[in-house]
Amino acid sequence: MIISVMHRHLEAFGFFPFGVLSGLSGLLLLAGFVLLLVWLIRAILGQAAWRHGFAPTGASTPESPLDILSRRFAAGEITSEDFQKARDVLRETPKT
Secondary structure (H helix, E strand, O other): OHHHHHHHHHOOOOOHHHHHHOOHHHHHHHHHHHHHHHHHHHHHHOHHHHOOOOOOOOOOOOOOHHHHHHHHHHOOOOOHHHHHHHHHHHHOOOOO
16 A cells, blocks of 8 residues: 555655666756866867967057058058058158
């Protein structure tokens, strides 16, 4: 009698460890496996594989004024006359 009452009480869970896993615990276990898999793939491929647009660089070198001027001229922001005038001004030696 007691065994049959206990058996009916545990029928909702099935065989205990696997019955409980079919509920919320099963979802948590699945999420854990997915996170473990993602971590493993990232460890194998390295961090750079996940950041396509961001290459690891040191301190970036600042552009020189002539580089900026050339870039603006190439982009069409300034005319050739403005470019030549500004280039001549930048190439002048400072008066001491």
